[in-house]
Each structure stands twice: as structure tokens, then as C-alpha cells.
Amino acid sequence: MTAPFDSRCFTCLTAVVLLAPLSVAAQQDDTGIYVSIHGGPTATTSTRFSETRTTGPAIGGRASFGGGVGFGAAVGQRYGNGWAAELAWDERGNYLDRVGGVAVDGDIFSSVVYVNGYYRFPLWGAVRPFLGAGLGYVVGLDIDVERDGAEQEYSRKGGVAVQAIAGGEYSLSSRWSLSGDVRWSRIGTGTFKATTAGTALSGKPKYQPVSLNLSVTYRF
DSSP states (O other): OOOHHHHHHHHHHHHHHHHHHHHHHHHOOOEEEEEEEOOOOOEEOEEEEEEEEESSSOOOEEEEEEEEEEEEEEEEOOOOOOOEEEEEEEEEEEEEEEEEEEEEEEEEEEEEEEEEEEESSSSTTTTEEEEEEEEEEEEEEEEEETTTTEEEEEEOSEEEEEEEEEEEEEEESEEEEEEEEEEEEEEOOOEEEEESOEEESSSSOOOOOOOEEEEEEOOO
């Protein structure tokens, strides 16, 4: 008579052990509104464009960039089932090194408003992994080129940006958490306008930054 009883106990204990992590994850998947800020270093791939001026030779070809930094903020809603959505503002910038083999000074800088969606997985140890994706509107994309002692600015606005996000979140308390993530962003091509008459930037250059971010989130 004891064998069936022991078997049932073992089955119940096994179920409790297996379901406990899921229960803990569910308890920590809070619902409600949150705000966050993020920032970190940024790298970007090369692109191509040509620049002409009223004085001096034109330059053109492959444009390469150095290091950079980005930052932003978001307000969003967690739905309690792993899913969340947010409206985010994001700014990224990188230094310009060379254009067509010619050393130049300058930078590229973007300002984008994103609608992001996230899915947070069950706890893995003390961290909740997550994946996200975003669709954005390009508020502004500026390229500054300085050579021969003169700086020229080119800018455009409008168009679509997309991004993919992967990272992990660590809870500090019932309200506060820290997150680390990698973001791959792609800002579509467009025509740039010069701020100075007689200069032009052609070739519809792309900006495709990859950034490492540290985020701080507060849940209401």
C-alpha cells in the first residue's frame, strides 16, 4: 500500500520542482506603465557619398567612421504575459574619419522616434532575457564634413528606421531594474540638403549603427 502513495508523492514533488521557476517568473512579470533611460557606445558600418564645394576639389567614395555614443528614453506598458510595448526616443552619433581615402573631420548624427515591442522570457538565473524590434520615424539625420578648415553641414528628415534588440534584465527591486542590450539599427536612404549654397552631398548615404546600451527602468 505504501508504493502507490510514494509514487504519487514523488510525482507531486517533481511537478512542484518543475513548475516553481515558471511560477516565480510569472510573479515577477509585473504589469503597468514604466519609464526608462538608456545609453552606450556605438559603432557603424561604412557607406558611400560624394561632396562638392564651390572651392576646392570634390571628394567621394567609401566613407568610414570611428567610435560614437548614443542615448535615449522610453515610456511603455508591460502586459504581464511577457509582452511589452513602448514609445522611445533615440539619438546616435559617430565620428567621420575618411571619405574616398581622404582624411576628414566630422560626424554623423541621428534622432529617431521608435515604437518598440518586446518579449521577455522566463528567468534564467537572476536575469530575464528579452528580444525586441522597433519601427521608427527619422526626425533628423545630419552629416558634418570638415576639410581645408571649413565645415559643411548636410541634413535630412523623414523616412523609416528599423531596429532589432536583444538583451537581459536584472531586477533591483519591485520598481527598479537594470538592463543591458545590443541594438542593430538601420536608417533608410534619403536626399541630404546643404546648409550652405554651392555645396552638395550626393549618393544617399546610409546610417547603420550597432550599439551597446545600459538601461535603467522604473515601473509605476
